Amino acid sequence: MNLKWIIIAAGILVCLNFSMVAQQKPQTLLLMPYPANVVQQEGSFRFSKAFSVATEGPANKRLYSGASRFLRRLDGRTGLFFEQEHVTAESKPAAQGLLIKTQRAGEVKLEEDESYRLRVGSSGIVLEAVNDIGALRGLETLLQLVQADEQGYFIPAVEIEDSPRFPWRGLMIDVARHFQPMEVIKRNLDGMAAVKMNVLHLHLTDDQGFRVESKVYPQFHEKASEGDYFTQEQIREIIRYADERGIRVVPEFDVPGHATSWVVAFPELASAPGPYSLENNAGIFDPTLDPSNEKTYEVLQGLFAEMAELFPDPYFHIGGDENEGKQWDANPEIQAFMKKHKLADNHALQTYFNNRIISFLEQKGKRVIGWDEILQPNLSKSSVIHSWRGPKGLQEAARQGYTTILSNGYYIDLMHRASDHYLNDPLPKGNTLTEEERKRVLGGEAPIWSELVTPATIDSRIWPRTAAIAERLWSPREVNDVEDMYRRLDYISFRLEELGLQHKRNQQVLLRNLSNGKSIEPLQTLVDVAEPMKGYTRNPGGTTFKTYSPYTLFADAAMADAPAARRFNRLVEQYFQTKDEATKAEIIQWLEKWKENHALMLPLIAQSPVLKSIEELSANLSTIAALGLQVLSADAGVGSAKKKAQSAVDKKRAKEQLQKAREQGGRTELQVVDAIEKLVLKDSTSSVGG
Amino acid sequence: MNLKWIIIAAGILVCLNFSMVAQQKPQTLLLMPYPANVVQQEGSFRFSKAFSVATEGPANKRLYSGASRFLRRLDGRTGLFFEQEHVTAESKPAAQGLLIKTQRAGEVKLEEDESYRLRVGSSGIVLEAVNDIGALRGLETLLQLVQADEQGYFIPAVEIEDSPRFPWRGLMIDVARHFQPMEVIKRNLDGMAAVKMNVLHLHLTDDQGFRVESKVYPQFHEKASEGDYFTQEQIREIIRYADERGIRVVPEFDVPGHATSWVVAFPELASAPGPYSLENNAGIFDPTLDPSNEKTYEVLQGLFAEMAELFPDPYFHIGGDENEGKQWDANPEIQAFMKKHKLADNHALQTYFNNRIISFLEQKGKRVIGWDEILQPNLSKSSVIHSWRGPKGLQEAARQGYTTILSNGYYIDLMHRASDHYLNDPLPKGNTLTEEERKRVLGGEAPIWSELVTPATIDSRIWPRTAAIAERLWSPREVNDVEDMYRRLDYISFRLEELGLQHKRNQQVLLRNLSNGKSIEPLQTLVDVAEPMKGYTRNPGGTTFKTYSPYTLFADAAMADAPAARRFNRLVEQYFQTKDEATKAEIIQWLEKWKENHALMLPLIAQSPVLKSIEELSANLSTIAALGLQVLSADAGVGSAKKKAQSAVDKKRAKEQLQKAREQGGRTELQVVDAIEKLVLKDSTSSVGG
Known part of the structure; x- marks a missing residue:
């Protein structure tokens, strides 16, 4: 064969290339997940x-x-x-x-x-x-x-x-907190297929709603969904659509906690007297099924028998997370039940409950999955542990003989960067599992919890970052160069739109709405350096945003990887390494754009009050951009003139301004503050330039 | 009441204001349809x-x-x-x-x-x-x-x-040529409700597909839809969704022509021997139901009984258009049947067929609608005539005692401008109908035939122009100022996105795809002055574009009212009236932008071969923009210098260049040629300026 040059991505060449001689390497193809x-x-x-x-x-x-x-x-x-x-x-x-x-x-x-x-x-x-x-x-x-x-x-x-590294490469969509209609599910199945994912996990029930039709117990969807649920015909359509793309569909019915919607439909199954109404806030709530009540098992078995048939996949998720047991503690009958059955604590009680459910589902040909917390002494070994709390739990479960799936580190709703998820390996280098134990680690799932996510914004919360997770789960461990991942991710992100995903187009709609139909350019400039507050900080107490709050705001248009910030931060890093003039010139271009941007934002804000919450954010960006420019232009001088101009930056005041620029605005944060701070304050600056 | 100023839009003030003192009038509110x-x-x-x-x-x-x-x-x-x-x-x-x-x-x-x-x-x-x-x-x-x-x-x-002027204000969606899934129907129902439309007419069957599930005759959807059809559950969901918005749903089952899909399912109902396969081209095709075959009535009655129940609205559309009767002419049994029943020609035969269907549907509580052609001697007077061929037919039918609906002039698939549709009045001023006859004109419907329309582009073929039609059908006849309509339409268009309509966002996705992920600015500049070829010229012979052709091209991104062309043409008109310097300056800005644009397009085209089909179009725009600039800058001179510069434009060559700029490119046409020609060639130019 007449080979020109060879890349064995899986092997040694590429990863060496990527990490050590990044500038010289031949460009890899724009493939994601990168093949073996x-x-x-x-x-x-x-x-x-x-x-x-x-x-x-x-x-x-x-x-x-x-x-x-x-x-x-x-x-x-x-x-x-x-x-x-x-x-x-x-x-x-x-x-x-x-x-x-x-x-x-x-x-x-x-x-x-x-x-x-x-x-x-x-x-x-x-x-x-x-x-x-x-x-x-x-x-x-x-x-x-x-x-x-x-x-x-x-x-x-x-x-x-x-061929794939892991056999379980999933996306979990929470359709309970904010219901996600058919077209959202279908276009995301298309996206999953494009990056070779093979499991769609539907989180169907939670405190905020019960999202699937039951013909056996219609009160579930009738009383506890506000009309937003999948009919069984729709579920079959989802399964058919997924099957055509080689994707399994795994349902989750979360019990015994996260059960408000269950007890809205069946108050008599609750561990405390009702009445109950669907939850509108985010968080962990008390309503819990009563494991001492035989009626609970009767209803669960009736429902699960129906659902076991509706969902043909042999895996069946029963949730099991975040049961704080408050209602159990307060209910004397449950306490008596525990004494009678020698159940020492709530964990033991939940395991008793789980094992009854598991044994029933096994009769129906199902293997049960549950979140971390179900892993307690005496849990049936057939269960699959779905790890959301940490890699330790995952490895511990595998050691104990349980099959496991990793989601910790893949919570895309928390708005962490793609790079964070990308480097999160279910079986990291140096793990001490035996070969047999390693086989029990099936793969991972990216969960999109939907407290703050609507059909209009969900795509931008899933994509393109999930493509990076898909690569982690499909490609060899050694494919792990972050810069190269981003280069390919940008391309894949663009291509995902072709399939109907709306992460980019809907951002522009939100920005047009926010700008009241005016040119979105200044807003786009700002949103390109701002990221939504990460982790659980956007929604303090879980009550600032309710299920019916507007999710049409600047934070909803902002993405987890602010693209201009990513570019700028890399430029600054490069500049400190290379002192290259072209790099500096591009840095100055960005800073000038940002310095001018606030003046363009002001008239927009004046006619669109919804933008008031980002007025300071916008002002802060311009302020620190001006700081950066001041230093860089000083930097362009020579000898004593240069030093003079530089000293003109009042460092104390600059520090205050930079500190202020770290404050959130409209529940988002500027992502270029560190890099500008480095330009402005770091000693190394004075030795860089001209 | 402390009135500041009064507008009675319905009455005299506004329309006088609009047409006569456009500059001084107080701005009307951005309402559409404008209230009475x-x-x-x-x-x-x-x-x-x-x-x-x-x-x-x-x-x-x-x-x-x-x-x-x-x-x-x-x-x-x-x-x-x-x-x-x-x-x-x-x-x-x-x-x-x-x-x-x-x-x-x-x-x-x-x-x-x-x-x-x-x-x-x-x-x-x-x-x-x-x-x-x-x-x-x-x-x-x-x-x-x-x-x-x-x-x-x-x-x-x-x-x-x-309150509305007409009680029937409809949008007809052809889901047969290109199937349109649930989310398309739903978001368009939202759009209809926003502009107070109240009838969704679904064109459910045609040569290219049969788009509704039949439980009585499953062969229809199973054999003749390629899997793209609405289930009955989905139809009920559409009706429920429409009902929540005060919108009726009227189904159309097109018979006896446009029947390829019918005879794919039931070859024995055809007027010529099969076998048949679904049509992929656009046009009028031969397959026609056999009205001499009792089995035809048996199947139609079985199906229609089912559908009459599925669709609760008392109106039921049976199509009836474009039956050329070729199969009837060629079939001796049908000829014998005609002789036996004393049916003089195909029209009489079709009326025989129609009246049997009508009488059956009347028993089921339905009133039958059909397209123009059903209006023949002896047609049951209870029928509603849906006029697609012209206002004469509409008025003639009303005179004969038939209830009528107008669609002629509202064919939004033909990509005519909003202004054309806007001025098309079902009851124009000066019509000679009596009061009673006028009452028979129920209103109108905008039909979007979907030969060239996919779920990704349909919104931009319906919106925003349909809002102008909605206004024609709701607002008083006197609300008819085109400029004011466009001013309000621009606002409504922006607001429709909030509801989920995708006319603007999907254009940008198409442009991003066409530009291969690069900046879309030059393409946007070009598409903003280009409109898809109008009428039936885009798809010569109905065979250039098949149902499975790519509808992802420049012509699919182009809209019927190219916004920059509209602005520019108005400026030029204004300039010839006012000789105003500010207007001239804006004209020059546009021309400069277009002159430079081709240089920006070339590198885009070089890396995206799909753009080659518009290379000449792009070049032509730059060429004629340069011509315009040459004249206008000459114009800026004084005295003899001015005349000299002007004569430097070689008129013969300019004419050729302008002529060339009228040629289609990528099945679109530049919309600024006339205005630039006026600047360049008209005698009046030499007297305009400085």
Whole structure:
């Protein structure tokens, strides 16, 4: 083979390249998750109107529809007007086409083979996979490979062998706090498929609502959803849609805590007398099912029997988190029940409850998943521990023989940066698990809890960061260069819009609304350096924002990775390393833009009072940008003139201004303060420049 | 009353103002459709966090949910964090609140009272209506009235009395050519409600697909939809969603022509032997139901009995258009049948067929609507004639005693400008119908035929132009100033995004895709002066674009009213009238921007081959902009210098260049050629300037 240069991403070259000689390395392809093995070659495959797709192997509906979707997406991107409408069993291999070879029909189940092999050459493309699900993964890679030049669209010749590191790569959507309708679920399934995720976990019930129709106990959706729930027909449609994309659907019914909606429907199942009403705040609430009441088991079994059938996946999530047991402590009958059954504490009582549920669900062919807290002595070993509290719990559970899934570190609702999630490895280097224990770590899930998330903003809370998590769970551990991840993430983020995801377009709608229909440019400049307050700080006490609060504000338009801040912070870092003039010039450009921006914001704010909450934030950005400019322009002087200008920055006052710029505004925070502070105050500054 | 100034929009003042002293008139409020009577007063109502909504009158679910939605939309816009979550029967009137008074529950039916009266004063707002549907119309007006200044959000004191001119104000969505999923229907129902439309007409079947589930004859949706159809549960959900907004849903099952999908499901009903497959092209096709076959009536009656129940509205559309009768002519059995039944021609045969269907549907409590062509001698007088061929047909039908609806002139798929539709009146001034005949003209419908329309682009093909049609059908005939309509339309267009409509945001997604993720600015500049080819010219022969073609191209991003062209053309007109320097300066700004734009487009095109089809269009814009600049800068000279510079424009060459700029590119056309030509070539130019 006439190899030009080789990248084995999985191996040694790339990760060495990335971390040690970042400037010289050849650009990797814009693939995410990055495949296990990539070998680039000379030449390329060029697309024309005659491009077509054929298959070889047993007839396969999932493959035909997936390949037809591939064809339409490619046609939509290239505008080539392909002649082929559908891929079917009759589609004939063409000279300049794609041939997909599979050996058998895939099953949408845990541990199904998802590997594929892709060979792109000037005369054609061959995609081989054991089954259609692997082929679907390969088709997504193929779409990411498409490039363009003046001659047209092409894929550089390449050989890829790829398979996932972990078999469980999930996105959990909380449809309880803010209901998320069908189109949100569907477009996010498309996004998941694009980054090779394979589990959609639906958090269906919580204090704020019960989101699925029950025909056995209609009071659940009728009394406890305010009309926002999935019908069973819709659930089947979600499962079908996910199945077409090789994605499993795992339901969660959270018990015995987080149960306000349950007891709104069935007050008699509560551990304290009602009446109850749906919760509008965020937080941990008291209503808890009564594990001493046989009626509780009767209703749960009736419901779960129905739901076990509705959701065919053998995994079934029962929540189990954050039960503080207050109602249990206060209920003498429950206390008597505990004494009678020799249950020493609330943990033991919950385990008693869990084991009854687990044993029932096992009869229905289900394996039960629960959050961290269900891991207590005597918990059935068949349970899967879903770790949200920390990697220690995960490893401990695996050691004890439990199968586990990691979500700690992947809480995308907390608005941490993609880089934070990216470096969070379910099996970090140097972990001390045995080979067998390691196998019990199935993978991970990114949960989007929806207290502060509506259908209009959810995409920007999930994407593009979830693509970085998807890569962590699919790609080899050694693919971990943050800068390169961001470079590819920017591209993937843009491409996700093509699929219908709305993270970027809806930001602009929010900004247009906030600017009252005027030009959004100054607002865009500001939002590009501001990030929503992280962790649980945006919503103090869980009561500032209620379920019905407006989620149409500046903080809702802000994203977790403020793009201009990311760029600027890197420039400043680079400047301190290289003292490069071009870098400095770009830093100055940014600072000038920000310095001028507040003057542009003021007339916007004057006619849009909803922007008042960010007036100071905007002023602070301009103030510290001016500080930065003052130092950098001083820096441009020489000798004593330079020193003089620099000393003109009143350091005490500058410190105060920088401190002020750290304050939140409109529940967001500026992300360029540290970098500007470095420019303004660090001793090293005086030695940098000209 | 302390009136500051008065506008009676319905009456004389405004229309005189608009057309005669456009510069001096007080700005009308940004309302659309403009109410029948508006009296502005001094003072204003100011919103605070404590704002709340209460009702007076009989308990009314539709009103409570509508008022709650109003509250959330207002909260989303103002960010005031209203304390009130829901409006219920228990909501208590507040000092600084809105009180809604109704007398009875409305019914979602033709001719229901939709009037309302709105009084906004500094101490509160009172909305009165006969029923909740009128109240919903008033709430939309209220949201359009909200303004802002540095002190916050307010509504200027005003008294409005309003009711519709026509009782039938519809949007027809063709879900057959390109299926439109639930979220498209729902967000468009929201848009319809915002502009007080009250009929959603679903064109459910055509040659390209049969889009509704039949439990009686499942072969229709199973064999003839490629999986894209509404389930009956979804239809019920659409009807419920529409009902909540005071909107009727009228189904259309197009027979006996446009019937390819019918005969894909039931080949034995066709007038010629099959087999048939779903159509992928646009146009008029041969497959026609066989009216001589009793089985045809058996199936139609089985299906229609089912559908008559599924769709509760008493109106039922049977299409009936564009049956060219080729299969009938060629079928000897049908010819024999005609002879036997003394049916002289195909028209008579179709009327025979129609009357059998009509009589069956009447037994089911339905009144039948059909397109123009059903109007033939002997057609049952109970039928409603839906006019698509011209106003003559409409008036003729009304004269003959038929009830009518106008769609001719409202075909929004043809990409004509809003102004064209706006001035198209179902009962134009000077019509010669009698009072009684006039009453038979129920109103109109804007049809969006979906040959070239996908879920991603449909909103920009419907909105904002449909708001102008909605105004034509709601507001008094005398509200007809085009400039003022555009001023208000721009505002309404922006507000429609708040409701979830995607006309603007999706344009940007298309442009980002076309620019391959690069800055879209040059493309936006170009698309803002280009409009898709109008009428049926975009898709020659109906075969250039098939159902599965890419609708992601420049023409799909272009809108019917290119906004920069509209602005520029007005400036040039103004300049020729006023010779005003400020106007000239803005003209020059535009021309300079366009002159430079091609240089910015070239690198974009070089890395995005899909843009090649507009390379010439882009070049032409720059060329003619340069021509315009040459003349205008010559114009700036004085005396002989001026004349000299002007003569430097080679008129013959300029004419050629202008001619070339009229050619389509990427199936779009530049909309500033005439105005630039006027600047460059018209004699008057030489007398304009300096």
